[in-house]
Amino acid sequence: MVKEVHDEGYTVVARSDVEAAQAESTAKPSSQPKPPRNQTAFFMALAVGSIASALGFSTLQEKVFNIPGFTYGGWMTFITYLTYSGCGLLESTVTRSFKRNASLRDYALISILAMGGAYFTNWALNYLNYTTRIVFKSCRVIPVMAFRSLVVGQRYSAVQYGAGALLVVGISLFTAGDAEGAPNFSGMGVGLIAIALLCDALTANLEERQFFRIRTPASHAEVMTYLSLFAAAESFLVLCVTGELQSALAHSSLHRETVPTICAFSMLGYVTVCLVLLLIKHFGATNTEVVKSMRKVCQVILSFVVFPKPMSWKYLAGGALVAVALYALQRTGKKPVGVEKDKEKDKDREGRKAGGGGGGAGAAALLLPGAGGEHAAGGPAGSG
Numbered sequence: 082m083v084k085e086v087h088d089e090g091y092t093v094v095a096r097s098d099v100e101a102a103q104a105e106s107t108a109k110p111s112s113q114p115k116p117p118r119n120q121t122a123f124f125m126a127l128a129v130g131s132i133a134s135a136l137g138f139s140t141l142q143e144k145v146f147n148i149p150g151f152t153y154g155g156w157m158t159f160i161t162y163l164t165y166s167g168c169g170l171l172e173s174t175v176t177r178s179f180k181r182n183a184s185l186r187d188y189a190l191i192s193i194l195a196m197g198g199a200y201f202t203n204w205a206l207n208y209l210n211y212t213t214r215i216v217f218k219s220c221r222v223i224p225v226m227a228f229r230s231l232v233v234g235q236r237y238s239a240v241q242y243g244a245g246a247l248l249v250v251g252i253s254l255f256t257a258g259d260a261e262g263a264p265n266f267s268g269m270g271v272g273l274i275a276i277a278l279l280c281d282a283l284t285a286n287l288e289e290r291q292f293f294r295i296r297t298p299a300s301h302a303e304v305m306t307y308l309s310l311f312a313a314a315e316s317f318l319v320l321c322v323t324g325e326l327q328s329a330l331a332h333s334s335l336h337r338e339t340v341p342t343i344c345a346f347s348m349l350g351y352v353t354v355c356l357v358l359l360l361i362k363h364f365g366a367t368n369t370e371v372v373k374s375m376r377k378v379c380q381v382i383l384s385f386v387v388f389p390k391p392m393s394w395k396y397l398a399g400g401a402l403v404a405v406a407l408y409a410l411q412r413t414g415k416k417p418v419g420v421e422k423d424k425e426k427d428k429d430r431e432g433r434k435a436g437g438g439g440g441g442a443g444a445a446a447l448l449l450p451g452a453g454g455e456h457a458a459g460g461p462a463g464s465g
Contacts, residue, residue: 124364128372131356132379134349139380141346143211143388148336154203155320156329157343158196162313164347169305176302183299185307187291191284192311198280200316201273208270209256212384212396216255216403217274219377220248222410224282244409251402258395301358305351374407 145151173179206214223245229235237245256271292299320326333339360369381400385392 120364124360124368127356127360127363128375131353131360131372132376134353134356135376136379136383138346138349138353139211139215140383140387141342141349143384145339145342145346146206146211147388148339150332151336151339152207153325153329153332154206155200155316155323155325156333157203158199159313159316159320160340160343161199161347161350162196162309162316164344165305165351166307166309166313168348168351169302169307169309172302173300173306178300178302181299181303181307182295182297183292183303183307188307189311191287191291192308193315194280194284194287195308196312196315196319198277198284199312200319201277201280205270205273205277208267209274210384210390211388212381212390213256213270214274215377215380215384216252216400217278218281219407220252220278220403222407223248224278228282228286238413240413241410244406244413247402247409248406251399251404251406253399254395254402255399258393258399261391261393261395301354374404374411378404 145157202214202218209217226237226241226245230237288304292304317326320329357369357373360372384390
């Protein structure tokens with residue numbers, strides 16, 4: 082089985098802890114990286130690094146939306162994807178890994194959804210507070226569960242459905258707090274972020290199947306390079322069709338800090354995802370989720386500190402409900418009802434295939450830009 086780990090702006094798809102251990106046990110010992118002697122220090126370095134880069138990402142991105150007159154989410158999406166593709170190409174050059182394993186057709190088609198997730202997220206930020214965006218993007222598990230339930234037929238326990246309902250209530254309360262304090266709040270922002278979540282959910286499932294579940298899985302540098310190039314071209318086309326390009330260029334010429342700041346937070350988003358992959362590889366997806374949960378809490382707190390907003394009890398109550406619901410889903414999400422037999426079959430197949438075709442050591446992973454502001458593909462996008 083493949084476990085999805087959603088990172089703001091990116092979607093990281095990786096093997097679960099159990100499967101990673103199984104794959105390691107069947108691989109040649111000499112091919113596996115030796116763990117560092119001081120595991121605690123290494124873990125802390127990766128955790129602190131990923132949190133720090135993610136905080137830098139979210140702070141700089143919110144700073145762009147606080148530039149007077151900035152309402153150009155499409156322009157941000159275009160520059161972000163250009164930066165991602167440049168980072169992916171640079172990594173491929175450094176590692177001398179230029180082979181493409183996934184098809185260009187798949188990259189072109191899936192990039193439309195990835196770009197849509199980023200574009201609608203950035204557009205929604207014209208009507209929502211940045212903290213509300215973080216909370217919404219943290220809850221993309223809801224459309225993912227719905228998609229798998231309807232399309233794949235996966236069943237969930239009563240606790241999981243209850244946690245999903247609690248998640249909806251928490252988001253609603255948090256959004257209500259936003260409506261009270263945000264001067265530019267509009268229901269349109271909620272609709273746009275909902276569309277973005279649907280795009281992200283579809284993107285995550287398609288990426289997993291087309292880029293990761295293939296004979297020779299694509300590297301994250303390959304995916305970031307090709308997917309981002311296609312998404313950049315598509316977002317540029319949207320800019321031209323909507324007429325946003327000319328006004329965005331004029332605004333960026335007047336406020337020269339705009340483009341460098343977007344490039345800076347995009348690079349931080351790429352770094353965040355790379356550190357998350359190292360955490361998954363050396364310490365497993367479960368420990369990584371703990372770090373990511375801490376990161377989201379820090380992002381929300383920092384947003385309120387750096388960019389003060391009117392405080393409301395609805396923010397506190399909604400945030401608490403979301404945290405409890407996500408914790409419950411994380412604890413119970415490893416054993417969805419009715420799939421235990423399928424898991425065993427998958428493990429058997431994984432055991433037979435291990436050592437055969439390029440999954441990497443321990444935790445093969447895949448990144449996607451998609452949230453214009455995290456995995457996802459748009460920001461850690463790149464980290465959300």
